[in-house]
Amino acid sequence: MIRKVLHTSDWHIGRRLKNHERYDEFKKFFAWLEGVIKSEEVEALLVAGDVFDNTTPSAKAQDIYYSFLGNVARSSCRHIVIISGNHDSPAFLDAPKDLLKLFKIHIVGQACEDPSDEVIILRDETGEPELVVCAVPYLRDRDVRTFRAGDDANAAEASLLSGIRDHYERVFACASEAAAGRDVPVMAMGHLFARGGRVVEGDGVRSLYVGTAVEVGSDLFPDFLTYTALGHLHSPQVISRKNVRYSGSPLAMGFGEAGQGKAVCVLELDGAKLTDVKEISVPTFQRLERIEGNMSEIFRSLEFFAGQHESIWLDVTYTGEEAPGALQDKIDEYVKNFPLLEVLSLRDETKRTGYAADVASYKSLDEVKPLEMLHILFEHYQIPESQQAIFIPMYHEILREAGAEF
Ligand SMILES: [Mn+2]
Structure with a gap:
């Protein structure tokens, strides 16, 4: 039986920060994570989406990903389950799926037609199921096929939401059937916005979600689930019950997330029972x-x-x-x-506001001579005279070059 599972998500490998590459940070993070898997004796790893930051990861980003998977496959960790997030290309994640299965690495990139294809039964050396995982990737409109021509935004959102619920419910039904009569834990994975989740300003989630701004109620996750490993929100958090969680992203995705605690979750099991969840803090690598x-x-x-x-x-x-x-x-x-x-x-972002509004109320803009405009700006920016003396000759030079009338 599995005793320890590690939940992480939102790696966003290849993410840049204001055009600065961050490969060093990613390498350090994965080296650290390999250490945690080893020291905690983790037996299964769940990755809840947004593996890569974009749909066409660079060779370097792929190198980091596959090196990590290779190292984990050789460790105490017997199983890896990975779903796609909204940043991932489902087809790209799925491409090496058959090969990776040989190393007990299970990928669900594309949402599946048959719900049983999203139910991953992890087996021990004797072939007995030791963990059942409902691995539901990020669901797009086209995956749940709910959009009808003529729907307004509200109707489209409501039908997307019911399509998502429907999809999960079919997967859960399959999983509960697979686990029936066995003392085996059943876990869910998802990449979605659970109602009540906290979003940090500027972490890029809100803006990227435009179009499918649906929030799913946590009642979606039935009681028989031992744990639900979510991805999409970047700060580690519990949703309603202690066993429905976001692990959050391991790296600060932007300055808005700087200083925010980053974590991975380690779960302890006793048979089908969850006995403990601890958040292990990810060190700051930059x-x-x-x-x-x-x-x-x-x-x-x-x-x-x-x-x-x-x-x-x-x-x-x-x-x-x-x-x-x-x-x-x-x-x-x-x-x-x-x-x-x-x-x-x-x-x-100077505090000298108000000039734009004032200029607008000034006669008409083309009645204002360029030099007159400069003085309006001086006044509203409250530029001291000593500084005005520097600007005026520069401004004259620009006007001369532009051939403008003074
Ligand atoms: Mn994300």
């Missing part, structure tokens, strides 16, 4: 920090992070009231002395 403030606050933070003597990727937002001038140049000039600091993103 520190991400946000800096926000006026010029002196930004530089104070840069100085602080420079003093940390570790690799830090920064997201900088200028919110001061003065025009920042050559913000990028000033920051570049500073960080070039600290190779461990990298500014991935720099934004000017």
Whole structure:
């Protein structure tokens, strides 16, 4: 019988952060995960979707994936079950499926017509079932075939939702039949938005879900399930009952997720009974920090992070009231002395608002002469005269080059 199962999801292998590649982080994460599988003596691994960040993973991303699968197949872990998420290409994940089955790696990329194809019966050395897994991949409209011409958005959503429920229920019926009369745990896997789930601002889930913004009630998961391993939301969390969970993504997908605890879940079983679930924290392999403030606050933070003597990727937002001038140049000039600091993103979100509205109420835009416009901007940005003196000749030069009338 299986005693330990590890649940993880949302790896997003190949994910970049503001155009920075993150392969090193992925390699470190998988090396760490192999260590956990070994030290915890994990016997089955469940991966609840979003294996890759996009539908055409790079050779490097695939190398990382297959190396990991190879290493796990040689470890204490006897079974691996992987479903696709909304980021994955179902066909791409499925392609090596028959070969991987030889290593007891089960892939369900594409939603199946026959519900029994999504019921994976994991067997021990003697051929006895030791775990039944309902491996339901991310379900798209076309998978549940609910859309009818003429449906409005509400009707389309309602029928997608009922199509999803229907699909799960058929898979559960099959699984409960397979497990009938045996003391064997039955688990579900899914990649969906369970009602009540927490989403972190800027983690890319909300925006990517547009079109199929359906939230599924957790009553979908029947009581006979020992555990439900979900993917899609990026912070580890329990949904309604302790045995319906999101493991969350192991890496912060963006600065919005930085500082948020990342985890994988390790379940302990006694026969068909779940005796414990623990979240094991994933170490931070690349520190991400946000800096926000006026010029002196930004530089104070840069100085602080420079003093940390570790690799830090920064997201900088200028919110001061003065025009920042050559913000990028000033920051570049500073960080070039600290190779461990990298500014991935720099934004000017100054607090000097209101000018756009004022300009709109000004006569008509083409009645305003260019130089007059510059002075409107000075006034509304409250640019000190000393700075105006720098801008005016530059502006003249631009106008001359553009052949504009002053
Ligand atoms: Mn995801």
